[in-house]
Amino acid sequence: MSRILHRSLHQTPPMAVGGQGICLRDSQGKTYIDASGGAAVSSLGHGHPDVIAAMHAQIDRCAYAHTAFFTTEVAEQLADRLVARAPAGIGAVYLVSGGSEAMETALKLARQYFVEGGEDQRSLFIARRQSYHGNTLGALAVGGNEWRRKPFAPLLMDVPRVAPCYEYRDRLEGQTTAQYTAMLLDELEATILLAGPERVIGFCAEPVVGATGGAIPPTPDYFRGVRALCDKYGILFIADEVMCGMGRTGTMFAIEQDGVAPDLIAVAKGLGAGYAPIGAVLANGAIIERLRSGSGTFLHGHTYIGHPVAAAAALAVQDVIERDDLLVQVQKRGATLRRMLGDVFASHPHVGDIRGRGLFLALELVRDRATREPFAPELKLHAAIKAKAMECGLMVYPMGGTIDGRRGDHVLLAPPFIVSAAQ
Numbered sequence: 001m002s003r004i005l006h007r008s009l010h011q012t013p014p015m016a017v018g019g020q021g022i023c024l025r026d027s028q029g030k031t032y033i034d035a036s037g038g039a040a041v042s043s044l045g046h047g048h049p050d051v052i053a054a055m056h057a058q059i060d061r062c063a064y065a066h067t068a069f070f071t072t073e074v075a076e077q078l079a080d081r082l083v084a085r086a087p088a089g090i091g092a093v094y095l096v097s098g099g100s101e102a103m104e105t106a107l108k109l110a111r112q113y114f115v116e117g118g119e120d121q122r123s124l125f126i127a128r129r130q131s132y133h134g135n136t137l138g139a140l141a142v143g144g145n146e147w148r149r150k151p152f153a154p155l156l157m158d159v160p161r162v163a164p165c166y167e168y169r170d171r172l173e174g175q176t177t178a179q180y181t182a183m184l185l186d187e188l189e190a191t192i193l194l195a196g197p198e199r200v201i202g203f204c205a206e207p208v209v210g211a212t213g214g215a216i217p218p219t220p221d222y223f224r225g226v227r228a229l230c231d232k233y234g235i236l237f238i239a240d241e242v243m244c245g246m247g248r249t250g251t252m253f254a255i256e257q258d259g260v261a262p263d264l265i266a267v268a269k270g271l272g273a274g275y276a277p278i279g280a281v282l283a284n285g286a287i288i289e290r291l292r293s294g295s296g297t298f299l300h301g302h303t304y305i306g307h308p309v310a311a312a313a314a315l316a317v318q319d320v321i322e323r324d325d326l327l328v329q330v331q332k333r334g335a336t337l338r339r340m341l342g343d344v345f346a347s348h349p350h351v352g353d354i355r356g357r358g359l360f361l362a363l364e365l366v367r368d369r370a371t372r373e374p375f376a377p378e379l380k381l382h383a384a385i386k387a388k389a390m391e392c393g394l395m396v397y398p399m400g401g402t403i404d405g406r407r408g409d410h411v412l413l414a415p416p417f418i419v420s421a422a423q
């Protein structure tokens with residue numbers, strides 16, 4: 001019996017012993033096609049020589065230097081690179097070790113921004129019902145996954161929640177997309193007003209919903225409307241791009257395609273592409289200037305922030321994406337994969353929707369295509385799909401209707417950007 005507390009306490013997963021390109025290999029010699037990049041992590045596939053070489057070089061140079069004492073060239077370079085590529089207004093980067101930490105950091109940075117502006121009364125975040133922002137207490141509190149939240153509910157801050165932007169399920173009959181979008185924005189505005197705009201810190205959302213919905217893109221003007229409401233009431237827009245960011249949707253940041261700039265952006269997964277645990281929060285320059293001219297410090301910090309080897313991995317990932325023009329590749333391969341999924345599944349009786357952006361695609365599974373009725377959650381269809389796929393040597397990322405039982409199972413696909421058309 002393994003001494004590791006694995007995700008399932010009943011099962012020890014296969015042991016990964018090697019990885020090359022889009023494949024992983026286990027200790028029994030079986031090969032798996034990584035069609036989900038783990039959980040949308042491995043954007044360059046496995047064993048990428050350039051990333052490994054950059055990490056080796058950094059370990060030889062300086063494996064660790066505590067950020068209370070030093071900065072490192074590689075962390076500075078990574079921050080410069082991220083700011084240069086970020087949406088308008090982003091002025092600084094805080095480097096952490098993963099997605100939950102990135103969201104925790106964003107929440108605290110947002111709160112401190114208002115405290116330093118003399119607005120201590122701002123203590124509320126508004127978020128969406130269908131969302132996942134991480135498993136630490138702050139991130140879990142803003143997340144909308146009831147199944148994950150339930151046992152810890154007494155430990156979590158109260159978060160008013162609004163509907164996600166999920167046109168396939170929630171647009172009413174006879175409603176146009178524009179009317180549906182307006183309905184969602186009306187609900188958000190009503191929620192801000194009910195809470196009292198002067199009490200609200202920020203609105204958190206994933207630009208393209210990942211784990212809790214399966215690559216759900218927003219309607220065309222949704223985030224423009226969100227930005228306008230945040231501006232109207234002086235609250236911050238926090239974009240969680242932990243899963244959908246860093247090129248996964250065909251642009252470096254998913255929100256670029258919505259034509260708006262968030263105040264804070266959390267990224268992780270694809271940032272280190274699995275080569276190192278690293279996440280980051282990108283912050284609007286005005287937020288940082290207020291702290292700089294105020295207390296002069298961000299009241300936060302972890303031992304491994306700005307880790308040089310993780311930064312070297314992330315910087316190398318950025319280099320490869322640029323050098324090999326991989327964003328264009330994501331757009332092309334994404335279009336191909338989507339077309340192929342359509343060819344195979346568009347008339348499948350249990351595939352209700354095929355959606356996504358770039359190489360971030362999903363199938364939503366339904367019992368009945370006409371009524372969009374989901375399969376019963378007790379069936380645990382997603383678990384069966386994952387097991388069957390693994391048996392066949394294929395990694396996909398299925399999730400069940402964990403939101404309110406009404407949402408269906410989906411299968412998320414997020415293959416490495418280096419995937420070939422044949423693969």
Ligand code: PLP
Nearest residue numbers: 098099100132133134210242243
């Ligand atoms: N935010 C989003 C959108 C995610 O998908 C995830 C992880 O799946 C997280 C935050 C948490 O990231 P991590 O698992 O690296 O802590």
